[in-house]
Amino acid sequence: MNLTIEPNERITFGLRYQDEHLLVVEKPPHTPTQPGKGHLTDTLLNGLFAQFGAQLQNLGKARDFGLLHRLDKPTSGLLIVGLRPAAYDAMREIFGTRGIRKFYWAVVDGRPKTVSGVLKMPIAESQVKGEGWGGMKLAHISRAGKPAVTAYRVLESSQMASLVECRAVTGRLHQVRLHMEAIGCPVLGDDLYGPRRVHAASPRLALHAHRIAFTHPITGAIIDVKSGWPGDLRRMLRAVGLHKPGTAPAPGAVETGAEPPA
Numbered sequence: 001m002n003l004t005i006e007p008n009e010r011i012t013f014g015l016r017y018q019d020e021h022l023l024v025v026e027k028p029p030h031t032p033t034q035p036g037k038g039h040l041t042d043t044l045l046n047g048l049f050a051q052f053g054a055q056l057q058n059l060g061k062a063r064d065f066g067l068l069h070r071l072d073k074p075t076s077g078l079l080i081v082g083l084r085p086a087a088y089d090a091m092r093e094i095f096g097t098r099g100i101r102k103f104y105w106a107v108v109d110g111r112p113k114t115v116s117g118v119l120k121m122p123i124a125e126s127q128v129k130g131e132g133w134g135g136m137k138l139a140h141i142s143r144a145g146k147p148a149v150t151a152y153r154v155l156e157s158s159q160m161a162s163l164v165e166c167r168a169v170t171g172r173l174h175q176v177r178l179h180m181e182a183i184g185c186p187v188l189g190d191d192l193y194g195p196r197r198v199h200a201a202s203p204r205l206a207l208h209a210h211r212i213a214f215t216h217p218i219t220g221a222i223i224d225v226k227s228g229w230p231g232d233l234r235r236m237l238r239a240v241g242l243h244k245p246g247t248a249p250a251p252g253a254v255e256t257g258a259e260p261p262a
Contacts, residue, residue: 003053005035005065011047016078016225021087021218023052024225025079029204029232033070033079048081055083063088068095069171074189076230077104077209090217095171101213104166104176105155105229105245107206107237108185109198111162116153119179123148123172138192139173141182148172150179158241161188161201165245176207188236202236210245 014026025048027033032043045065049056056065059082066082068091080100082088094100124145126138139145149169156163162185166176177193180186186194189202213224229237229244237244 001054001057003049003057004061005045005049005053005056006041007050007053008041008046009050011042011044011050013044013047014227016227017223019216019219021082021084021216022091023048023081023083024212024223025081026227027071027076027079029074029076029230032073034064034067044079052081052083056081059083059085059088068092069100071209072174072177072205072207074205075207075209076232077207078212078225078227079209080212080214087218091214094214094217098169099214101211102168102171102209103211104168105208105210106164106166106176106180107188107202107233107240107242108162108164108180109160109188109194109201110185111157112152112154112164112183112185117151119150119152119183121148121179121182122146123175123178125173137173139178141178146170146172148175148179150176152180155245156242161240161242163237163242163245177205188240201240203232206233206236208233 016026017024027044032039034045035043045067059066066088068080068082071077071079080091082091121141122143122145123139124142126140147170151167151169152164154162154164168175177187177190181193186198188198188206189204191199208230211226216223
């Protein structure tokens, strides 16, 4: 079979859920989700084609070769991939009705003014860096943009930073990064939207898509997949006086027990 995307078995990813209809995979940091200028063979999709090439080729470019959503290159975490047309199309409808629950951990500069909240700030895409399929775009908050909603809660704060869980209710470009920066708490390591001092505070963007939950469009089962704190950010977390999610916070830390509001 002639494959549109070159398979690359050297591209690794975690396989967190699999059935005949779809996958939930974990993308490592520094790996683009899909091919674009300068990254034609070293993306997550190249790795997926090495294992699931026949199914993904059958979906074709019109269905993004199974990719239902994307993560920024420096961001790690969970993604859903369709394997069959019926499942892919049904999942697209679920995304359209905001039936996918996506949760991120972010380490942000400072401390939000409130321990939880819902951020509603429209986002518009702006210039493109690079060309071709998958070229990196930028975005900004604008009244002329599309509606964007992020719910958040502070899990722990130190004198330097906060560990925040965010639920991206909508799926706009760079949504969590833009919304956290807009309330004065840019994500550490953000070299696009954060100030210079924030760039060097983390070895990469301190953002991890740690949980995704949805109703399976074919079987009706509740799929709820979780991922642990990424190993490459453990040292940074300690350096800013924070702990891995689920462990005891430092004395005086801010904690909330509820899930981010919808």
